[in-house]
Amino acid sequence: MRFRVRPRHDPLPSEITPLAVYQQRRQLLQAALAGAALGAAGLAPAARAQPVPPVGQALPGKPNPAFSVLDRPTSRRDITTYNNFYEFGTDKGDPARHAGRMEIRPWTVRIEGEVLKPRDFDLDDLLRLAPLEERVYRLRCVEAWSMVIPWIGYPLNHLLRAVQPTGNAKYVTFETAMQPETMPGLRSRIIAWPYLEALRLDEAQHPLTLLAFGLYGEVLPNQNGAPLRLVVPWKYGFKSGKSLVRIRLTEQQPVTSWMRAASNEYGFYANVNPDVDHPRWSQATERRIGEDGFFRPPRRTLMFNGYADQVASLYQGMDLRANY
Numbered sequence: 001m002r003f004r005v006r007p008r009h010d011p012l013p014s015e016i017t018p019l020a021v022y023q024q025r026r027q028l029l030q031a032a033l034a035g036a037a038l039g040a041a042g043l044a045p046a047a048r049a050q051p052v053p054p055v056g057q058a059l060p061g062k063p064n065p066a067f068s069v070l071d072r073p074t075s076r077r078d079i080t081t082y083n084n085f086y087e088f089g090t091d092k093g094d095p096a097r098h099a100g101r102m103e104i105r106p107w108t109v110r111i112e113g114e115v116l117k118p119r120d121f122d123l124d125d126l127l128r129l130a131p132l133e134e135r136v137y138r139l140r141c142v143e144a145w146s147m148v149i150p151w152i153g154y155p156l157n158h159l160l161r162a163v164q165p166t167g168n169a170k171y172v173t174f175e176t177a178m179q180p181e182t183m184p185g186l187r188s189r190i191i192a193w194p195y196l197e198a199l200r201l202d203e204a205q206h207p208l209t210l211l212a213f214g215l216y217g218e219v220l221p222n223q224n225g226a227p228l229r230l231v232v233p234w235k236y237g238f239k240s241g242k243s244l245v246r247i248r249l250t251e252q253q254p255v256t257s258w259m260r261a262a263s264n265e266y267g268f269y270a271n272v273n274p275d276v277d278h279p280r281w282s283q284a285t286e287r288r289i290g291e292d293g294f295f296r297p298p299r300r301t302l303m304f305n306g307y308a309d310q311v312a313s314l315y316q317g318m319d320l321r322a323n324y
C-alpha cells in the first residue's frame with residue numbers, strides 16, 4: 001500500500017528521541033529481556049505488563065477499508081510538521097519544535113459525570129479495550145486546509161460502553177492536558193485553558209468517531225496529540241481534542257474553549273459545510289496540504305467533509321445555518 005511507504009527525509013528535531021523516551025525504551029528492553037528469562041523459567045513474562053510502546057515505535061492497526069477514504073494520504077512529514085496545538089504556540093511549526101517535551105508517561109484518563117461506572121483508565125487499560133484499526137480519514141481545519149491521515153485507533157464508543165452512560169447523559173466533554181512546565185502556549189490568553197471540546201452523545205457514539213493512539217502505523221507523535229486524541233472526521237479539526245485527560249458526560253451542553261473565545265466564529269456543531277462560511281472567510285473550498293501548485297485550483301469542500309452518507313441523519317430536521 002502506497003501510504004505505508006515513508007517519505008525519506010532527514011530527521012526533524014522532534015523526531016530525535018528525547019532522553020526520557022530513550023530511557024523508557026531501555027527500560028522496556030530490559031523488562032523484555034527479564035521477561036524472556038522469567039518466561040524460560042516458567043514464570044509470567046514481565047514484558048506483557050507494559051503493552052504501550054513509546055513514541056516512534058510500531059503500533060499497527062488492522063486496515064479498515066469500510067471506514068477509510070481513497071484519497072492519497074498526506075505525507076508523514078506534512079502531518080507531523082504542520083500542526084495546530086496552541087498549547088505549544090500558534091505557529092504551525094511550534095508543535096513539532098516544542099511538543100517533544102510534553103510528558104506522556106504515565107498517563108491517565110478520567111471518565112466521570114453521567115456514567116454508571118466512572119473510573120480512571122491508564123494507557124494499557126485503554127489499549128486493551130478494543131482491537132486497533134487503521135482508518136484513513138480526512139482532517140479539515142476551519143482555516144480551510146485539509147490533510148488525509150492514516151489514523152490508528154478504535155471507535156470512542158468502545159470506551160463509552162465500558163463506563164455505561166446514564167439516561168441523563170446528553171453531551172460528552174473532552175478536556176485536554178495542561179502542563180505549564182512543558183507547554184509555553186498556556187501563558188497566552190488566546191483561548192481558555194484547558195482546551196475543552198464537546199460532542200452530543202450520539203455524535204460521540206457514532207462509529208466514525210475515533211479515539212486515536214497512532215498514525216502511519218506508529219505511536220502518535222506528541223505534536224499530533226500523544227498519547228491519545230479524538231478524531232471526528234466530519235467536523236472542523238478544532239473539535240478533535242489532543243492529549244485527552246478527562247472525559248465528562250453531562251445533561252447540559254457545555255461551553256467549549258472556542259465558543260468562549262468567539263462563539264460567532266466557532267459554533268458547537270462545527271460540521272464541515274461548504275455552504276456556511278466562517279465570518280472572515282469562505283468554507284466553499286480548501287487547500288490540501290502537500291499538493292499546492294500554481295496551476296492547481298483549490299478543492300471544493302464536501303458536505304460533512306465527504307461523510308454525509310454516514311452522518312447526515314444525525315442532523316435531520318436541524319437548521320445547519322443556525323447550528324453551525
Ligand SMILES: Nc1nc2c(c(=O)[nH]1)N[C@H]1C(S)=C(S)[C@@H](COP(=O)(O)O)O[C@H]1N2
Pocket residue numbers: 079082083084085086087139140141142176177195223224225236237238239240241242243
Ligand atoms: N489540545 C488541543 N487540541 C487541538 C488543538 C489545540 O490547539 N489544542 N487544535 C485543534 C485544531 S484547530 C486542529 S485543525 C487539529 C489539528 O490536528 P493535527 O495537528 O494532528 O493535524 O487539532 C485540534 N486539537
Ligand SMILES: [Mo]
Pocket residue numbers: 084140141142143236237238
Ligand atoms: Mo483547526
